[in-house]
Amino acid sequence: MTSESLHPVPAPARRTIMTAVGAAGLAVALTACGSDDEPSGSTANESASSGGGEATAGDSGGTGGTVLAKTTDIPEGGGKVFADQGVVVTQPTAGTYKAFSSKCTHQGCAVKDITDGVIICPCHDSRFSATDGSVTKGPATQALAAANITVDGDSITLA
Structure with a gap:
């Protein structure tokens, strides 16, 4: 039965x-x-490979935006995740700052660590270049989306 x-x-x-x-x-x-589509009005660049998302110390930031950190808060060869803003800011070489979405392109987990020039997602160990957001180790197959930042003096601002 x-x-x-x-x-x-x-x-x-x-x-x-x-x-x-x-x-x-x-x-x-x-x-x-997650989704690869950017919402309208997004501040992310069209492609991480376009070189966008880069700011160097001394760049004028224009007006508006969210102040993320001081340049001294971002270690050379490393970076920092700003979870509330959904971005990760890196300093791949001295005085050059990059910003990317902190959302892993594999399954949307938030990246957590930046070590030795590599952004690491803790969920499935995808790894991304801190220089251009490209995938250095899968399972992710797409680069992190670039985000627009400006550096004005010692202040890093999300545009």
Whole structure:
């Protein structure tokens, strides 16, 4: 005897439950995987390989933006993740600052560490170049999106 014969559930109720579970699962999967599309009005550059997202000490920042850090807060060859702003700022060489999305392109986890010129995602160990955001080790296959920053004096601002 099966559990269905002990407690029969009408077919429409099973279908309704399966549809609801399927829709909820799809929503969770899509949220976890993220999207490569930039929202309109985004400050990210079109491509990390375009060289965008770079600022050097002394660049004039223009007006507005969110002050992220002082230049002294970003170690040479390393960087810092700004989780609230969704960016990671690196200093691949002395006086050159880069910014990228902190969202891993594999499944949307936030990157956490920047060591020896490499940005590391803790979820599946994807690694990205701190110089241009390109993938240095998968499973990610796409570069981190570049973000626009400016350096004015010793202040780094997210544009």
